[in-house]
Amino acid sequence: MDPKVGQFMAKIKAKNPAEPEFHQAVHEVAESLIPFIEENPKYKHAKILERIAEPERVILFRVPWINDKGEVEINRGFRIEMNSAIGPYKGGLRFHPTVNLGILKFLAFEQVLKNSLTTLPMGGGKGGSDFDPKGKSDNEVMRFCQSFMTELCRHIGPNTDVPAGDIGVGGREIGFMFGQYKRIKNEFTGVLTGKGLEWGGSLIRPEATGYGAVYFAEEMLKTKGDSLKGKVAAVSGSGNVAQFTVQKLTELGGKAVTLSDSGGSIYDPDGIDAEKLAWVMNLKNIRRGRIKEYADQFGCEYFEGKRPWHVKCDVAFPSATENEISKEDAEILIKNGCGVISEGANMPSTPDAIEVYLESKILYGPGKAANAGGVAVSGLEMTQNSMRLPWSREEVDSRLQTIMKNIHQTCVDFGKESNNYVNYVNGANIGGFVKVADAMIAQGVV
Numbered sequence: 001m002d003p004k005v006g007q008f009m010a011k012i013k014a015k016n017p018a019e020p021e022f023h024q025a026v027h028e029v030a031e032s033l034i035p036f037i038e039e040n041p042k043y044k045h046a047k048i049l050e051r052i053a054e055p056e057r058v059i060l061f062r063v064p065w066i067n068d069k070g071e072v073e074i075n076r077g078f079r080i081e082m083n084s085a086i087g088p089y090k091g092g093l094r095f096h097p098t099v100n101l102g103i104l105k106f107l108a109f110e111q112v113l114k115n116s117l118t119t120l121p122m123g124g125g126k127g128g129s130d131f132d133p134k135g136k137s138d139n140e141v142m143r144f145c146q147s148f149m150t151e152l153c154r155h156i157g158p159n160t161d162v163p164a165g166d167i168g169v170g171g172r173e174i175g176f177m178f179g180q181y182k183r184i185k186n187e188f189t190g191v192l193t194g195k196g197l198e199w200g201g202s203l204i205r206p207e208a209t210g211y212g213a214v215y216f217a218e219e220m221l222k223t224k225g226d227s228l229k230g231k232v233a234a235v236s237g238s239g240n241v242a243q244f245t246v247q248k249l250t251e252l253g254g255k256a257v258t259l260s261d262s263g264g265s266i267y268d269p270d271g272i273d274a275e276k277l278a279w280v281m282n283l284k285n286i287r288r289g290r291i292k293e294y295a296d297q298f299g300c301e302y303f304e305g306k307r308p309w310h311v312k313c314d315v316a317f318p319s320a321t322e323n324e325i326s327k328e329d330a331e332i333l334i335k336n337g338c339g340v341i342s343e344g345a346n347m348p349s350t351p352d353a354i355e356v357y358l359e360s361k362i363l364y365g366p367g368k369a370a371n372a373g374g375v376a377v378s379g380l381e382m383t384q385n386s387m388r389l390p391w392s393r394e395e396v397d398s399r400l401q402t403i404m405k406n407i408h409q410t411c412v413d414f415g416k417e418s419n420n421y422v423n424y425v426n427g428a429n430i431g432g433f434v435k436v437a438d439a440m441i442a443q444g445v446v
């Protein structure tokens with residue numbers, strides 16, 4: 001390790017103990033940025049790297065609610081307002097039992113650079129709760145969301161901080177939170193994105209992260225004169241990002257053969273076509289069942305407790321959660337012929353898996369670039385809310401495609417090495433950093 005990176009990380013770890021995911025995210029960025037900052041001393045003198053690793057504000061609160069049995073339950077709520085140099089804080093809310101301060105700080109840190117890459121005026125934030133929506137009734141989810149928003153509404157607003165969805169937070173949860181915000185504040189504003197179409201949502205927002213990850217893969221392949229047509233893909237997860245990844249991939253002539261959830265993964269070598277995907281959407285979004293049922297329904301293999309990276313594929317779209325591809329998984333993927341990784345999830349690859357990708361010189365699109373389509377369309381939802389005018393599906397999709405192309409180009413501009421290999425990790429980290437850093441310098445020491 002570069003000794004300067006080592007010194008920097010020692011301070012980060014001392015200051016933020018017991019937050020391994022946050023250390024991991026900052027470390028990856030520091031590896032890219034410290035050599036760049038050494039060549040650009042204005043960032044060093046202004047201590048930009050040290051400043052962006054410190055949240056502007058952290059809000060932590062109690063969320064009491066009453067379950068269907070009449071018992072009191074207590075969860076913990078968080079909002080990390082990480083950086084507002086280029087716009088209001090923006091980033092999702094995650095409801096999952098694993099949520100803690102370190103995980104949300106890692107996500108908020110990534111979000112700052114990701115939002116900058118979209119070229120839209122959005123700062124970075126993230127929030128959520130250790131509440132587990134799984135197995136809860138709609139009424140329980142509503143009571144929890146109302147209690148969560150009763151506190152959160154003091155800290156957010158359309159010009160201050162605009163949360164969206166993430167793991168465990170989809171259209172249902174956004175609806176309950178929006179309703180409570182409106183009731184308390186007595187105002188109808190674009191305070192959340194991912195809203196329903198009838199009440200200020202944008203077309204393509206549910207699709208945007210998955211579609212964007214596929215567009216990013218297509219852009220990477222284009223640099224080799226190739227495309228997704230005829231490619232076989234392993235996809236993990238079976239939630240929002242995974243579903244729309246499969247949809248767009250299929251539309252572009254590729255074939256998705258896997259899906260997963262926290263129970264295990266399915267392998268369907270015939271491909272998850274539009275009809276099977278519609279069945280999965282009903283299973284996951286309406287019946288809220290387990291992916292194992294897919295194997296029973298369509299007569300394919302189910303691997304209990306296993307991720308899908310052992311199957312033969314050309315492309316991988318990790319779309320479930322952080323650190324879901326280990327070094328061994330990365331080696332197996334590459335041995336089986338996988339030459340493209342486009343990350344729909346945030347930080348799904350461990351640091352040594354990333355090393356394997358970079359050493360093998362495969363096309364590797366890190367999450368902060370490849371999954372930026374979701375927040376980009378959230379930014380477009382904010383624009384439509386401000387104008388009080390909805391755009392058509394075609395208009396939003398075409399803007400999304402342009403944004404993904406531009407993000408790809410930024411990664412190439414900042415990440416191309418002397419041997420012409422594009423290191424998208426450096427490209428995304430440096431490309432996202434420059435705009436935020438310049439804005440921070442212009443705004444003084446604040």
Ligand code: NDP
Pocket residue numbers: 165166167168169170209237238239240241242260261262263319320321322344345346371372374375
């Ligand atoms: P969903 O809640 O819709 O789906 C998450 C999926 O991942 C589910 O299939 C879930 O399975 C699985 N999963 C979650 N945690 C784990 C775990 N610890 N181990 C195994 N499987 C797990 O979330 P999204 O699709 O919205 O998010 C997926 C990823 O994409 C996350 O990393 C998120 O941060 C990232 N992302 C999402 C964006 C968005 O717009 N939604 C934007 C950018 C990134 P199960 O149901 O069994 O828990």
